[in-house]
Amino acid sequence: xxxxxSPETRLLTLRTAHSTYQMDIDEGGFLRHTYYGARAxxxxxxxxxxxxxxxFAGNPAERRNDRAFSLxxxxxxYTGFNAGDYRTPALCLVHADGSYAADLRxxxxxxxxxxxxxxxxxxxxxxxxxxxxLVVTLRDTASPLQIxxxxxxxxxxxxxxxxTEIVNGGESAVYIEKAASAxxxxxxxxxxxxxxxxxxxMERQPERLPLGHDVQVVESRRGASxxxxxxxxxxxxxxxxxxxGECYGFMPVWSGSHKTxxxxxxxxSVRVVTGFHESQFRxxxxxxxxxxxxxxxxxxxxxxxxxxxxxxxxMIRYHICKSSYVGKPRKILINNWEATFMNFTTERLLNIxxxxxALGVDLFVMDDGWFGARDTDDAGLGDWVVNERKLPGGxxxxxxxxxxxxxxxxxxxxxEMVNEDSDLFRAHPEWVLKAPNRPPxxxxxxxxxxxxxxxxxxxxxxxxxxxxxxNDISYVKxxxxxxxxDVFSNALPAERQGEVPFRYTLGVYDLLERxxxxxxxxxxxxxxxxxxxxxxxxLYYTPQIWxxxxxDAIERLDIQYGTSFGYPPFTMGAHVSACPNQQTGRTTxxxxxxxxxxxxxxxxxxxxxxxxxxxxxEVQLQIEAFRKVEPLLxxxxxxxxxxxxxxxxxxxxxxAARDGSEALLNLVVKHVRANAPLINVRLKGLTPGASxxxxxxxxxxxxxxxxxxxxxxxxxxxxxxxxxxRFVRVE
Ligand code: GLA
Numbered sequence: 001x002x003x004x005x006s007p008e009t010r011l012l013t014l015r016t017a018h019s020t021y022q023m024d025i026d027e028g029g030f031l032r033h034t035y036y037g038a039r040a041x042x043x044x045x046x047x048x049x050x051x052x053x054x055x056f057a058g059n060p061a062e063r064r065n066d067r068a069f070s071l072x073x074x075x076x077x078y079t080g081f082n083a084g085d086y087r088t089p090a091l092c093l094v095h096a097d098g099s100y101a102a103d104l105r106x107x108x109x110x111x112x113x114x115x116x117x118x119x120x121x122x123x124x125x126x127x128x129x130x131x132x133x134l135v136v137t138l139r140d141t142a143s144p145l146q147i148x149x150x151x152x153x154x155x156x157x158x159x160x161x162x163x164t165e166i167v168n169g170g171e172s173a174v175y176i177e178k179a180a181s182a183x184x185x186x187x188x189x190x191x192x193x194x195x196x197x198x199x200x201x202m203e204r205q206p207e208r209l210p211l212g213h214d215v216q217v218v219e220s221r222r223g224a225s226x227x228x229x230x231x232x233x234x235x236x237x238x239x240x241x242x243x244x245g246e247c248y249g250f251m252p253v254w255s256g257s258h259k260t261x262x263x264x265x266x267x268x269s270v271r272v273v274t275g276f277h278e279s280q281f282r283x284x285x286x287x288x289x290x291x292x293x294x295x296x297x298x299x300x301x302x303x304x305x306x307x308x309x310x311x312x313x314x315m316i317r318y319h320i321c322k323s324s325y326v327g328k329p330r331k332i333l334i335n336n337w338e339a340t341f342m343n344f345t346t347e348r349l350l351n352i353x354x355x356x357x358a359l360g361v362d363l364f365v366m367d368d369g370w371f372g373a374r375d376t377d378d379a380g381l382g383d384w385v386v387n388e389r390k391l392p393g394g395x396x397x398x399x400x401x402x403x404x405x406x407x408x409x410x411x412x413x414x415x416e417m418v419n420e421d422s423d424l425f426r427a428h429p430e431w432v433l434k435a436p437n438r439p440p441x442x443x444x445x446x447x448x449x450x451x452x453x454x455x456x457x458x459x460x461x462x463x464x465x466x467x468x469x470x471n472d473i474s475y476v477k478x479x480x481x482x483x484x485x486d487v488f489s490n491a492l493p494a495e496r497q498g499e500v501p502f503r504y505t506l507g508v509y510d511l512l513e514r515x516x517x518x519x520x521x522x523x524x525x526x527x528x529x530x531x532x533x534x535x536x537x538x539l540y541y542t543p544q545i546w547x548x549x550x551x552d553a554i555e556r557l558d559i560q561y562g563t564s565f566g567y568p569p570f571t572m573g574a575h576v577s578a579c580p581n582q583q584t585g586r587t588t589x590x591x592x593x594x595x596x597x598x599x600x601x602x603x604x605x606x607x608x609x610x611x612x613x614x615x616x617x618e619v620q621l622q623i624e625a626f627r628k629v630e631p632l633l634x635x636x637x638x639x640x641x642x643x644x645x646x647x648x649x650x651x652x653x654x655x656a657a658r659d660g661s662e663a664l665l666n667l668v669v670k671h672v673r674a675n676a677p678l679i680n681v682r683l684k685g686l687t688p689g690a691s692x693x694x695x696x697x698x699x700x701x702x703x704x705x706x707x708x709x710x711x712x713x714x715x716x717x718x719x720x721x722x723x724x725x726r727f728v729r730v731e
Pocket of ligand 1: 481529
């Protein structure tokens, strides 16, 4: 049992392998949060919370003579608003009479086996049948409104999923203006915020900030989770490092605009409110209807970031990614984008494919430019018919030739977008998001389709299901190349325009759901100008996401490093590209490019014909090396072996098999210096009593030695040198 209820104490306790989460129902029905932290079986954490009259802290009507009782300083599970708590609310809604208030009290709870699901939304699922669900129902004291709090406990994974349902049990509509997935109060301790900011071509850079007495906000208003602020955040102790210190993770399973507010109040209590962004949001909830928020995955580690990351990695690999590819070896792909951009023909593609096949690549991906009048990015989006000028006879001749080479075929699409210069826009100008009487805002000269509309989604479903049904396609890259703006739908009345931002993302999920479930044999890769929509919501449908449009190996080290805090390396699309690199002009060795790309779903993005013979031979070796370690990269445990402050000098990381049978140690030196200190890293996840042979040599080391004394790399020199060492347990 991972969810316990005691009728005597009215305590609800959620237990995971290493954490305890507890709430209690007080005599007035307030659902108080008593504890979240290291596991403490049998504890009743109510003793932690002492009450004092703090002044200017309102008292509920029935406790008005008890001035020490105020919601303003009580840790809570889900906060109403305009009811005495002046801190950041989780909920905001307007009743039919125009009043704003919600005074939420316990009305019952239910504990059940298995993990709850959320209609129309991606959510973590149970694979082995071990998860349990708690649903706590709160009711508003003065209206027939109910709030259901969902908790999905994944005991072994140390993860608790949370989501919220708002039920209108009344006879008039209400308007929801904010509904967070969860609120978590951390009343004691000193904390910092670690979040992952960035930009196009430099996503998810860790930034660690002290918390002041204010509200720190991590948000995206772009209609996508964004390059700029990933929705995943960590609240950590000031002394937290990779392998020590307390930290809490908050990971929304949501791909649209998001917001996480971290408030430190005057009594030093920290509140985290997280979920979709309420900007431009106003949802009309009719009588009898429910509104479900996206879910958020909470996780706690008392042993630093590394452990927290591995908890999320397992959660995502096995309980978020629903694709059957999670359990299958990935093919090695070659993508033509950086080799040709939109300037290609069947013959030019085959020329790249032939060389790639000869070196061992087994999946060819045709990127943007294959459809409509798509010669530049000013035209063609929306017209999902093959451009026969470039591809005479359609896709069949190309796919047929690829099959003869032993290669599978993959294709690029960008379903959510349209160019004005397209047959689709000419036929349906009303299908784009655009406010009446205003020119739209352009991004890459394209407009955003109104994904809230069923007819738009049906059109897209028709195009892509036909494409997948009629052609032997085993991979799809689903791109999204601008931020959403002009959020107005022609299909909704004025009073429902505030639903468009949320419904847009629901529409994207609906189309993804239809296509991924109808074509389970197709590997879908997410993309948004690189990693502009890298989040757990997308990973539910697409088990890998193109990590960044920056393919420079040295830049990628930082991008993949930051991404790994929340997301498993094997979800990050990573390719070896040409040098000098197209984004930075930097030159790195083929070997270093391979080491970096092998920390993700490995592939190539260049014309291999242009390589020198010696480099081609290196590619062949790289492919052999990747195939050998692919199961380890896909299923192994990932360890970052350097702290943030070492990053300017080198980057080191390891994959270790869960049974300790092998480990892959990687190092890239970013800044070689003369007479430099030696780099020593301590390996993780080995069997202490076993000995390990360094693959390709006669050297052996004990597991204990590699973990306590570490491994000292030889002095490396030149530009961006790297090493990749495989240690194999001697059985
Ligand atoms: C985005 C992607 C690239 C490529 C182009 C095509 O920028 O991230 O990989 O597919 O679009 O237009």
